[in-house]
Structures are given as C-alpha cells and as structure tokens.
Amino acid sequence: MMLLLRSLTSGSLCRSSWTRSCWTHSPGWMLHRSSRPPGGTVAQIWTLAQRAARQQPRPSGLVLRQLLGPMAVLSVSARLLCRSARCDADVNNNSRQPHAAAGPDFNWHVLWEFVKPQLLALVCAVVLAFGAAVLNIHIPLMLGDLVNVVARYLREHTGNYVQEIRGPALKLLTLYGVQGLLTTGYIILLSRVGERVAADMRKTLFSSLLRQDVAFFDANKTGQLVNRLTADIQEFKSSFKLVVSQGLRSLTQTVGCFVSLYLISPKLTGLTVVVLPCLVGAGAVIGSFLRKLSRLAQEQVSIATSVADEALGNVRTVKAFAMEERELQLYSAEVQKSCDLNENLGTGIAVFQGLSNVALNCIVLGTIFAGGTLISSNEMSPGDLMSFLVASQTVQRSLASISILFGQVVRGISSGARVFEYLSLEPSIRLAGGGRIPYHSLTGRVDFMNISFSYPTRPGHEVLKRFSLTLPPGKTVAIVGESGGGKSTVTSLLERFYDPTSGVIMLDGLDIRTLDLCWLRGQVIGFINQEPVLFASSVMENIRFGKPEASDAEVMEAAKQANAHGFITSFPDGYHTVVGERGVTLSGGQKQRVAIARALIKNPSILVLDEATSALDAESERVVQEALDRATRGRTVLIIAHRLSTIQGADLICVLSNGRVVEAGTHLELLSKGGLYSDLIRRQRASGHS
C-alpha cells in the first residue's frame, strides 16, 4: 500500500506494465482474470483521477467500465437463468414419450418440495450469506478510509505511522475474519442442502419409476431411464451445488458491493440502468437458444446410453451373431451426434460470453466520457475512487463466477426438468392407493368378461376381442393357440400390467381394478414365465424375493417343492451361491426351478405359468414339470402352453385365435371336435414337438 501511494505521488505507476495492460484489455478479460491483484487497476484509476484533475483528455471511463460491465453481465445472467427456468412453450407435451427435439418444463414447485425439508439449513445459510454481503459493503469503504489515512500520513509526515493505521487496519482485519467465518458457514450449509436434495431426488425418481405401469416401460427405453437416474441427477446436483454455494455467494457479494458502489457514487451507478434493457433482451434470446441446444445434447447422451445398455445387456446375443462391430458403429454414431451437439453448445456458450465482452466494451466507450466528467468536476475523492475500485473488483470476481456458472446452470436446469418430468408422472395403474383387500379367504375363481384390449403403444391393433373365460377355483385352465394370438396378453391383464380397454376381470366376484394391487400381485398371483429373470444376488435372496419376510426354513421348503433343493445344496456355497446377472451362472432348468420356488414361497391362490417349460430340454422339462405338478395342486392355475403334451391333463383348454376364444373343452373333447386344437396337435406331432 505504501509502495502504491508512493508511486502514485511520484506518478511512476502511470508507466507501469500493470497500467498498460489494463488499458489494452477488455472487461471480458478482466472478468476472467479478476483474480489478479487489484493494485494495477487501483493505480490506473488513480492515474485517471490525476489526469482528470489536470483536465487531460485521456480516457476516464475506466471507472464506469469497471462498474457497468459487470453490472450488465449480472443482469443478463440473472435474466437468462429465469428464462431458462421458465422454459419455452414449445416443450414436448407428451410426457410419456420424451423426444430429443424438445424437453419438459422445469417445475419450480417440485424443486421446492425437495428444498422444503432443508429449509432451516437453507435459511441459516442465506442469513450467513447476507451477513457476509453486508460486511462486503463495508470493506471497500474501510479500505478507502485506510488509503486516506496513509495518504494523509505521506502528505504530512506527522505522528507515528503504525499508530495512525492501526485502528483502521485492525477494523479491516476483524471484518475480514468475520466475513471468512460467515462465508465458510454458509458454504458448508448450502453444500449439505445440495447433497441432501440430490439424494432425495434420486430416491424419489427411482420410486416414481418403479411405480410406473408396464405400458410406461413399453414406451421408454431402460437406458434412457437409467440415464435420468444417473447422469441427469448428477448434472443437476452439480449445478444445484454450484448455484447455491458459488452462485449465491457471488450474487450476494455482487449485491453487497453494488450497494457500496452506489454509496460511493450514485451517479456512476445510476448510468447502468440505461444499458440494461438491451443486454437483457439479447441475453434472453441467446439463453433460450442455448437451453434448447442443451436439451438436445442431453437427450442425445441418453440415446447413446440406451444403445450401449441394450448391447451390453444382450451381450451374448451380440457375440453369438458377431455383431460387436455393428453395435460399436451404432454407439459411435450416437456418441458422435452427442459430441457434435455438445460442441455446438460449447460454441454457443462461448459466443454468449464473447458477445458480452463486445457489449461491455461498447459500453466502456460510452462511459469513458461520463466518468471523466465526474472525476474532473471533483465529485469523487481519491479515497472514494479506491473504494469504488475495490468494490468493483469484487463485483467483477463474482460476476466472473456467475458467467462461468452460466453454462452449468443451463445444463442443470435441463437435467432438472428431465428428472422432474418423471417425478410428477402418475401411473394409470397405481400400486397403492385405497384398493380393497377382501377379508374372506379366496377361492381363486377368475372371470374374464368380454375383454377387449389394445396395447397402449399400438392403440389401433386390438389384441383381444370380447374375450371371455372362467378359471374355476382349484382347476387348471390352459390357453393354446397360434403365435401372436394374445395368450400372454391374457396373463398380463390378470396381473394388471395393463387394464382392458373394455370388459372386466373378476376375482372371486370382485373387479380386480378395485383390489389392492400390491396384495393381488404379492400374495394372490404367482407368475412363472418362459425366461425367468433372476437378480444378481444369492439363490436364497432370489427365492426370498417372493416373500421378503420368509425365514431360511421357508425358503428351503419352497426350494424342495420346486425340485431345486438338490442342485442348490450341491453348490459349494449352497443357498448363498451368487447367481450372476440375470442368473447367468445357472442352467435354464435350474433358473426355472428357482423361479418356481420364488413363486411358491408366497403360497399364491392363483398360479400363472406362461410357457414355463417350453425353453427346456426333455430332462430339465421332466424335473421342472414334476415341480410344477406339485406346485399346482390345490390352486387355480392358468397355463399358457406351446407344448400341447404338457396341458393334456388340464381341466379346461381354451383355444385362442386372433384375440377370440374359438374352442374350449377338455383335451379329449377338443380332439373329438376335429377343430383348430386337433389341427395344432397334428402339426406339433408332425414337427416332433408334442
């Protein structure tokens, strides 16, 4: 400081390299290098003041340049963020089918719901942040006082220098210390709020996805959904934390120092108001464009992820067909598109920052003269200039952070919108929500009454047409028919994966739509299909999936019933054997028996077997069939069968063709009819499948 003032007095700083470099750089440069020591610009301002006082016609608008530039950027940034948050009207309204060309709306109300539980911490953080900002108002003013004391000492050379500056210097040090504490406090608090909000969001999104009905998953790719859970929340979390910590700090510092600037020179500060509307308008246009680009880029990333997800998830099929190269090409093409979009986004953000610089430089030209006039008319003292400069330096530093934050915030808001979209999505078939649980024990009678149905993804294609069928209690009913005739669809409707377009399904005389879905799926219906999917955990955990509260003994009992106990105990780790992803370390027959045990452990009244043995070889089929015969005793059973030999003992066989029941009866009755069923039997015998 002493050195600076000496230099000022001697005028040597006018020739310093700092001064020269400040003259030759734009405000944009200053924004991004605002960490430079303020001394150079202090000297520059001082020199300007001296020149103005001597009525030199040299540039005098640097003061305004320091002030107006950052102020304008602040306004533009703030406005852009608001615009980003609101999102345009051209967003895709089809919330079930996100499309790369547009995105969902950012819902502030949803964000508020996540922030609300953290409100106390947030309020404390905001209070601390504002405390720090208020102190920021004083720092430049006190610095100005200190400069005035030092300047006076240098001019008059009276008294003890240390004693002269001790008071203001100690005040300043205390202020710095308190401000540091407040800043640390609010950053810690805000960072915690951010982490907790993101964690809550992740849990809620996962729960919301799990709540969706099957039709939702028909329409959305798993890879894209997983991307929302991972990449989008990650992006949103980063933005949230940055905005609430760095952004809020920068904003409060800017506001605090802006007040300082106003206190120092209302005239200089007031001039900014004139230029704001133009910058705000331009910023809004660019912001809207960048937001759309950001959405496209993020959607494209999730498309690429879903390609990789599909290839890796079906890696055996990919390898069996030697399609690695093709999958790589597909993935590379999607990644390249995403890369191009992100490059464009980066360019857009760079253009935005570049344009800000150009705009600010233009403003500087206009303000040089106004600033010079103020200085030459002695409306500002040297101390004021010092204070003004320090305040404007802080504003610059803060605005530099805000301008860097801008790109992140645009991405964060897009990600947030994509996450929120699924949070508020209500499934048409609800898992919970007031459904009945009959108090009497079920007989297990099921009536399909005049069911018509089209899949939501193919509304024009009617799969079932006025389909009616009764499953008598404790009896076995088989549905057979040509491929694509709608057999599996019947089981999906019974499980309420979908609701019929028209008609009713009754369970013990009760419309299943009125029943508690968790109870229906969890306790009433046991489902075993052709390709059972196991989870990558132990055999024990996989069987227990059917009844989480089951004891080890219950698990083993179910495994015995399913003919699985023998092979499980032959493994070195027994029931603790980990089965690999989707159960890849088990054979088809073993997987099927674990799946049967998983279904049996809940002791369901109704058992649905959708081609449960059709993928097995003869020996596996025999063991599995034995388990199934045991499992079906005393239950209402619906069998979807390809191999007609497995259903000849069924109490009723129903032949489905083109969504309609065309024949029904026992095996012998249908054979004697000589209709479609006997045709199917004949064809299977001819092909050696029966």
Ligand SMILES: Nc1ncnc2c1ncn2[C@@H]1O[C@H](COP(=O)(O)OP(=O)(O)OP(=O)(O)O)[C@@H](O)[C@H]1O
């Ligand atoms: N999730 C779905 N979305 C749209 N259409 C579907 C869906 N699942 C099946 N379909 C269509 O519904 C029709 C009936 O399919 P379903 O699986 O019920 O037939 P299936 O009789 O069980 O056939 P298969 O014996 O070959 O298994 C088919 O035309 C099929 O393409």
